[in-house]
Amino acid sequence: MRFRALPLLMALAVAPAGRAAVLPDDRADVLYHRYDGGGVTIDGPSLLVRKKFAEKYSVSANYYVDMVSSASIDVVTTASPYKERRTQTSVGADVLNGRTQYTVAFANSDENDYTANTAGIDVSQDLFGDLTNLSFGYSRGWDEVRKRGDAEFSEPVDRSSYRIGLTQILTPALMVGFNWELVSDEGLLNNPYRSVRYLDSDSATGFAYQPEVYPRTRTSNALALNARYFLPYRAALSGDYRYFTDTWGVDANTAQLGYTQPWGKQWIFEVTYRWYGQSSADFYSDLFPRRDAQNFLGRDKELSTFSSQMIGLGATYELPPFGAAFLKRTTLSLFYDRFRFDYDDFRDVTAGGTPGEEPLYGFDADVLRLFFSGWF
Amino acid sequence: MEPKRAVAMAALLAALSGCSSVEPWVKPYERQNFADPVMAGDRDPVAVAYLNHVFEAREGARGALGSHGGGCGCN
Numbered sequence: 001m002r003f004r005a006l007p008l009l010m011a012l013a014v015a016p017a018g019r020a021a022v023l024p025d026d027r028a029d030v031l032y033h034r035y036d037g038g039g040v041t042i043d044g045p046s047l048l049v050r051k052k053f054a055e056k057y058s059v060s061a062n063y064y065v066d067m068v069s070s071a072s073i074d075v076v077t078t079a080s081p082y083k084e085r086r087t088q089t090s091v092g093a094d095v096l097n098g099r100t101q102y103t104v105a106f107a108n109s110d111e112n113d114y115t116a117n118t119a120g121i122d123v124s125q126d127l128f129g130d131l132t133n134l135s136f137g138y139s140r141g142w143d144e145v146r147k148r149g150d151a152e153f154s155e156p157v158d159r160s161s162y163r164i165g166l167t168q169i170l171t172p173a174l175m176v177g178f179n180w181e182l183v184s185d186e187g188l189l190n191n192p193y194r195s196v197r198y199l200d201s202d203s204a205t206g207f208a209y210q211p212e213v214y215p216r217t218r219t220s221n222a223l224a225l226n227a228r229y230f231l232p233y234r235a236a237l238s239g240d241y242r243y244f245t246d247t248w249g250v251d252a253n254t255a256q257l258g259y260t261q262p263w264g265k266q267w268i269f270e271v272t273y274r275w276y277g278q279s280s281a282d283f284y285s286d287l288f289p290r291r292d293a294q295n296f297l298g299r300d301k302e303l304s305t306f307s308s309q310m311i312g313l314g315a316t317y318e319l320p321p322f323g324a325a326f327l328k329r330t331t332l333s334l335f336y337d338r339f340r341f342d343y344d345d346f347r348d349v350t351a352g353g354t355p356g357e358e359p360l361y362g363f364d365a366d367v368l369r370l371f372f373s374g375w376f
Numbered sequence: 377m378e379p380k381r382a383v384a385m386a387a388l389l390a391a392l393s394g395c396s397s398v399e400p401w402v403k404p405y406e407r408q409n410f411a412d413p414v415m416a417g418d419r420d421p422v423a424v425a426y427l428n429h430v431f432e433a434r435e436g437a438r439g440a441l442g443s444h445g446g447g448c449g450c451n
Contacts, residue, residue, distance in 0.1 A: 031426065046422055169407065170402075172406040173409055179440040181439035181440040220437075220438060222437060224440040224441070230412065230415055236412075262414055302434060302436050333423065337430075369427070371423055373422075
């Protein structure tokens with residue numbers, strides 16, 4: 001169970017908000033991904049194929065696997081390390097009609113204790129001499145939460161997403177974008193295995209655990225602005241900002257800067273810096289004063305007050321032509337991202353000490369993406 | 377989708393469609409920079425989707441990833 005009330009909804013952005021109404025290239029990608037940090041290792045493949053027909057229709061399919069080996073701080077303090085596998089399959093279709101593009105998509109994600117199904121539609125329209133692109137979309141998700149060791153346990157989660165995007169060409173070198181998305185969830189939104197801790201003088205450690213209890217609804221709004229600027233010597237500078245707020249009391253800010261530099265005819269290099277910070281949910285506490293201290297109880301570190309930083313490096317190499325005549329061009333890419341997470345009110349219980357005075361938790365994570373792309 | 381919201385979105389799109397005769401101030405022949413791969417924020421959708429998936433799994437925030445493509449759901 002790795003879902004943290006996280007929808008597949010965003011997986012359906014086959015025609016992401018804020019793009020011109022142009023069908024994607026015929027292309028196949030084979031990607032290997034690996035995440036390693038905080039005692040968790042997740043790796044696996046992702047395969048994506050897109051194909052156009054008659055310059056008016058396009059279909060896509062994605063097969064994605066997560067192989068998880070988890071000994072995260074949550075797991076080592078209240079459960080046993082585990083391994084599991086999640087498989088996600090998604091398909092999409094686009095229709096281009098003049099300056100309007102319609103996209104429909106469906107995705108299914110399955111693991112031993114969680115199933116998610118999502119369907120979505122997006123419409124994208126070029127306007128004002130194609131300097132402006134306006135898009136909007138809607139997705140609906142139906143999830144089922146199960147629990148290992150309890151065959152009777154089954155809880156639904158319904159999700160909805162509404163989104164609007166706008167991109168605008170301002171000058172021959174500057175493009176800006178705006179995106180807004182509202183996501184609404186209803187159902188069992190907490191992890192059925194996770195616990196909160198509370199002060200308990202009867203316990204040898206001074207504290208004890210009880211299961212989390214979350215509100216059964218959550219609505220969030222996210223507003224993002226971005227800009228991309230073409231530098232005269234053929235390079236690109238990008239900036240992104242996102243503000244997020246939800247009905248659980250989480251407010252978050254995200255800022256990102258990126259630089260893309262080609263080198264010769266065969267290389268493209270990228271460097272990215274990203275900062276993220278959020279406040280905690282209203283019902284979050286690292287240590288509650290007593291059992292059943294309040295109606296809603298949460299100790300998910302992703303709902304605590306924390307900040308993270310990421311530095312990313314990427315390189316794409318255009319491969320020389322080789323025997324496969326059906327491929328017009330091929331590239332090999334490697335992206336490495338280094339994360340640092342620092343929690344302000346989530347403590348490292350494994351360090352021991354007086355309850356509530358343990359050192360604050362933090363960890364580094366390494367993310368690797370290695371992929372081959374072929375255009376046909 | 378709520379009917380009111382759907383009607384508002386449709387009306388907005390229809391209203392803007394009627395303005396497509398606005399004279400573009402960046403001419404088509406001045407837009408070659410935007411066709412350059414370095415200007416595509418989602419140049420590699422399969423890779424962008426994966427990184428957004430990592431963000432969604434590790435952070436409380438979600439949504440409005442826009443041209444960054446999509447995430448998918450796990451941590």
